[in-house]
Amino acid sequence: MGKVLEKLQLDSTPINTKGYETLLKLVENTSRDSFDLNYGLFMYNVNAMEQLERMDFAFESLKKKLFGSLHGVLRKELFENSEKLKALQEKSVKQNGALSSPRETVKIR
Secondary structure: OHHHHHHOOOOOOOOOOHHHHHHHHHHHHHHOOOHHHHHHHHHHOOOHHHHHHHHHHHHHHHHHHHHHHHHHHHHHHHHHHHHHHHHHHHHHHHHHOOOOOOOOOOOOO
8 A cells, every 4th residue: 555655646735634644654664665575465465466456446435435426516516507597587587578489598607
């Protein structure tokens, strides 16, 4: 995991949390390990493939959760815009009479 984090080139920031500081220390400690050590652990640890698969699953699970939340935000934005459009159309009808065609719409920016 340390080698993966090393690839991210993480830097200290003015707003580091304690957890982030611990993460930076982990990267510092593990980045000194040689690739040969990591390769040996991979080749001769019978659980290595399972661990890699579990890490991949965890990462994919997190991505799905994040994208799922994003979908909710986008849905809310679309719904709010739909409500604004409906209000504008109703206001236009009150001011100008009925819309000339059912396809006539008001653009919202």
